[in-house]
Amino acid sequence: MNAIAGSNAVKIRARGVTKRFAVRRRADVIAVDGVDLDVEENELLAIVGPSGCGKSTFLYMVGGFLEVSEGEILVDGRRVTGPGTDRGIVFQHFALFPWLTVRENILYGLRERKVAEAEREATTAELIALIGLRGFEDVYPKQLSGGMKQRVAIARTLAIDPEILLMDEPFGALDAQTRTVMQDELLRIWNQRKKTVLFVTHDVHEAVRLADRVVVMTARPGRIKAIIDAREAHAPDAANVRESPEIARKVNEIWEHLRDEVALAQRQEAVSSSGRGG
Amino acid sequence: MAANALSDRTTRQRETPSWLAYRAVYSVVLVLLAWEIASRTALINPFFMPAPSLLVVQAVKLTLQGELLPHMGATLLRALGAILLAIAIGVSLGIAMARIAAVRWFFDPLISLGLPTPKIALWPIFVLWFGFHDQSKIYLTTFACAFPLVSATYLATRDVDRYLLWSARALGTGERRMLWKVIFRAAVPDILTGIQTIIPFAFILIVLTEMLSGGIGLGSMIMLAGRLADIPTVLVGVIGASILGFAVIRLGEYLRARVLVWHEETTDHA
Numbered sequence: 001m002n003a004i005a006g007s008n009a010v011k012i013r014a015r016g017v018t019k020r021f022a023v024r025r026r027a028d029v030i031a032v033d034g035v036d037l038d039v040e041e042n043e044l045l046a047i048v049g050p051s052g053c054g055k056s057t058f059l060y061m062v063g064g065f066l067e068v069s070e071g072e073i074l075v076d077g078r079r080v081t082g083p084g085t086d087r088g089i090v091f092q093h094f095a096l097f098p099w100l101t102v103r104e105n106i107l108y109g110l111r112e113r114k115v116a117e118a119e120r121e122a123t124t125a126e127l128i129a130l131i132g133l134r135g136f137e138d139v140y141p142k143q144l145s146g147g148m149k150q151r152v153a154i155a156r157t158l159a160i161d162p163e164i165l166l167m168d169e170p171f172g173a174l175d176a177q178t179r180t181v182m183q184d185e186l187l188r189i190w191n192q193r194k195k196t197v198l199f200v201t202h203d204v205h206e207a208v209r210l211a212d213r214v215v216v217m218t219a220r221p222g223r224i225k226a227i228i229d230a231r232e233a234h235a236p237d238a239a240n241v242r243e244s245p246e247i248a249r250k251v252n253e254i255w256e257h258l259r260d261e262v263a264l265a266q267r268q269e270a271v272s273s274s275g276r277g278g
Numbered sequence: 279m280a281a282n283a284l285s286d287r288t289t290r291q292r293e294t295p296s297w298l299a300y301r302a303v304y305s306v307v308l309v310l311l312a313w314e315i316a317s318r319t320a321l322i323n324p325f326f327m328p329a330p331s332l333l334v335v336q337a338v339k340l341t342l343q344g345e346l347l348p349h350m351g352a353t354l355l356r357a358l359g360a361i362l363l364a365i366a367i368g369v370s371l372g373i374a375m376a377r378i379a380a381v382r383w384f385f386d387p388l389i390s391l392g393l394p395t396p397k398i399a400l401w402p403i404f405v406l407w408f409g410f411h412d413q414s415k416i417y418l419t420t421f422a423c424a425f426p427l428v429s430a431t432y433l434a435t436r437d438v439d440r441y442l443l444w445s446a447r448a449l450g451t452g453e454r455r456m457l458w459k460v461i462f463r464a465a466v467p468d469i470l471t472g473i474q475t476i477i478p479f480a481f482i483l484i485v486l487t488e489m490l491s492g493g494i495g496l497g498s499m500i501m502l503a504g505r506l507a508d509i510p511t512v513l514v515g516v517i518g519a520s521i522l523g524f525a526v527i528r529l530g531e532y533l534r535a536r537v538l539v540w541h542e543e544t545t546d547h548a
Contacts, residue, residue, distance in 0.1 A: 060444075063444070063448065064447075065440075065444045065447070082447075083444065083447035083448045084448070085448065085449065085450045087448060088448055088449075089444065089445065089448045091441045091444075091445070093441065095439065095441035095442050095444070095445045096445075097442065097445075097446075097460070097463070098540055098541065098542075099463050099464075099466075099540045099541075100540070101540075108446075108449055109449035109450055112446075112449055112450035112451050112455075112459075113450050140539070140540040141540075142540065142541070142542050156445075156449070157448070157449075160449060160450065162448075
């Protein structure tokens with residue numbers, strides 16, 4: 001499987017990335033096993049896989065939140081040793097600071113980076129407009145709907161203008177309609193401010209709609225099973241197309257790869273939960 | 279415009295009918311009424327259980343004689359002092375335990391052992407160390423209250439959501455600033471809960487130490503009146519202590535709602 005990119009500049013390079021978790025009185029669990037992957041600059045790359053396949057773990061290692069057990073991850077040729085402001089992250093459950101208002105959440109990173117006040121305010125105002133939350137600046141996260149919270153989380157990350165955006169099932173906690181709207185939002189934002197986006201999802205359709213390439217992972221231990229180019233399924237005005245024969249074809253193609261893995265993951269889960277009693 | 283979209287939480291709250299608004303006091307009123315009647319009709323011996331109306335008279339009398347308020351004041355100030363000291367010690371030690379392995383290693387077993395220990399049993403030692411006056415009472419109460427507060431703070435600061443910490447790291451917050459910028463703030467609700475739980479303990483312990491030592495304070499007043507079989511004064515003392523504790527608990531609830539405007543639990547954001 002050719003996971004190595006072609007001509008474009010490589011932004012994120014993973015080589016032999018493995019993650020083992022120690023489990024007391026049992027063999028280590030291998031979550032991610034020898035992943036080689038190149039993510040091109042300004043590419044929107046989605047990772048799909050059955051639950052528990054280590055796709056989020058891989059994302060956290062790119063973010064520098066978890067250490068790799070083996071192998072290495074390079075960003076712009078430099079080895080990742082910890083979190084950095086060059087890699088912004090958006091989580092499934094938003095992880096907004098609940099004690100800060102919408103405006104203060106978006107300001108947070110700018111304040112931490114000691115950006116001058118005038119610039120800070122201008123950036124924040126611009127982002128609040130971008131995510132369509134004017135009028136909600138002084139509201140606390142608890143007063144927002146899930147979709148609004150995720151918009152704020154995205155704006156908070158975009159505020160410090162990271163070159164890479166890591167997204168961990170960002171729309172997984174939203175209802176179907178909101179999810180579609182947010183997918184459009186992401187495409188719109190991504191078209192306005194080109195970034196390298198690494199996107200983890202269990203929604204194959206979402207992956208095909210949004211991503212340039214879709215990486216399919218196996219059940220645990222997570223390896224790369226296939227990489228599918230989804231660009232050919234995108235209409236020129238992709239944001240407005242939710243369903244097309246090309247998209248359906250790509251979704252089916254990915255499902256062909258995924259079906260066995262999902263079945264395997266379910267068996268693993270059944271075994272581990274029955275073993276837990278003993 | 280924003281306000282309208284956001285008010286779904288507030289509009290869903292029904293208007294409380296006025297007759298229900300004070301239902302919390304009904305049970306108290308009922309008990310007082312039954313007590314009054316039972317005592318007045320000598321259903322219970324009025325010497326051992328004087329009617330509430332007599333207690334009011336007694337409270338007024340004691341107040342006019344200058345015999346009540348100084349005692350209440352002393353008890354209140356000691357309890358508040360002990361609570362504040364316990365907050366200072368308990369919260370800082372709890373945070374230190376969550377953050378510094380050596381501190382945790384040293385204090386964790388001590389706290390676990392000390393939590394169920396009856397701290398009041400150390401009273402003789404505290405008296406020998408700090409004398410019969412304010413210090414021994416306040417320090418013993420502080421000591422007793424610090425244990426549950428250390429535990430509450432330790433658990434609250436240890437269990438901060440890792441996604442919040444990761445978000446802050448990715449936004450540029452370093453390891454050292456994390457404590458104040460994220461960990462402490464995220465732990466505030468549970469720390470406040472810890473503080474609120476020690477308020478009644480503090481009043482119980484202060485009154486108890488006063489009962490053991492004499493001098494000024496509601497506990498001493500109660501003991502002295504008891505020796506003279508002055509049951510109305512004993513009851514006035516007990517009710518006085520309850521009212522003080524209740525007032526401080528309500529103050530705690532008020533401050534909590536002010537501090538936690540951002541929290542899910544605080545609903546009336548008008």
